[in-house]
Amino acid sequence: MKNNIAALTFLLFGATTVAVAQEKASPLEISGSVDTYYKYDFNKSANIKTYFANDQNSVSLGMIDLALKKTTGKASFVGELSFGPRGQFQSIPDAAGGYDPVSNGFNIQNLYVNYAFTDKFTMTAGYMGTFIGYEVISPAANFNYSTSYLFGSGPFQNAGIKGTYSFSEKVSLMVGLFNEWNQYSAIRGVSSVGGQLMISPVKGWTAYINGLHGLDGYGSYSTIVDLTTAYQITEKVKIGLNAANLSAGDDEFGYSGVALYPQYAFTPAVALGLRAEYFNYKGISGGPSASVTSFTLSGNIKAGGLTFIPEVRFDNDKDFTQSFTKSDLTTLNKSAAQFSLAAVYSF
Secondary structure, three states: OHHHHHHHHHHHHHHHHHHHHHOOEOOOEEEEEEEEEEEEEOOOOOOOOEOEOOOOOEEEEEEEEEEEEEEEOOEEEEEEEEEOOOOOOOOOOOOOOOOOOOOOOOEEEEEEEEEEOOOOEEEEEEEEEOOOOOOOOOHHHOOOOOOOHHHHHOOOEEEEEEEEEEOOOOEEEEEEEEOOOOOOOOOOOOOEEEEEEEEOOOOOEEEEEEEEEEEOOOOOEEEEEEEEEEEEOOOOEEEEEEEEEEEEOOOOEEEEEEEEEEEEEEEOOEEEEEEEEEEEEEOHHHOOOEEEEEEEEEEEEEEOOEEEEEEEEEEEOOOOOOOOEOOOOOOEOOEEEEEEEEEEEEO
């Protein structure tokens, strides 16, 4: 009897050892970015405040972003932390009613686990960068250094659980349940549902149709529909598009907008891109809608892991929603213009 038990134990241990050995583990991947910038507003005021690069006539910090990733068999995880103004108080969830630099020494950008049940179906749970929109928090993934009004108005992160099914290389569908937007943990319970349809009709062209409905982090139920698409037409020419509409409070307020991103690469190391954006605020404080237009011309000059981004930006606000000021810093102005030079190192 003892021999049988010993033999069975040996077989079970051996089978477990073989199963573990068959789970191929990838090396721990470490990636991230570091950025800094100088900005000068031609009205000598920090006029264009679209979340990042706000300081006037100053060499200022962006953030250091550090991401960890590892895969073992069908399971994987991603953890991403950020330190510095861009990655902390300028993009941190504001659930406590304000940023406290003493208690908030860093910001979690991503923290989630993923499991691939099959080659076609995966599930992800945790805190994830939002699937809404064209631009992201990390400057390493954006062509322009300053960000759009569309980016600043949509959610930054979504905590929840989602499943993604790939019908083919050209079509996939994601559906998920989420907390209120930009919250590590649910204050009012799991309250949002969202989804994303990915379509890649031809080589080089990918489109994402996104939708999200639920509590927006400010106590209102909102619905956002978003289209994000990019087409690499040739090796040198690329064009992107982001269009979105958000309705909140029985459609009494919200926003809508569209941004176009044409880019041209002169060489693999030198490229020029334009962001042309129209953004409309719906029902500000119960009043009429108001709109802003913005044109941002950016260069990307690469040297190894370093990218220099010289940028000129012109914003026009005929309805004075942005409170642009003239050089006396008190008189309101309908327009604002700025120049910036950023350095972004990716690793």
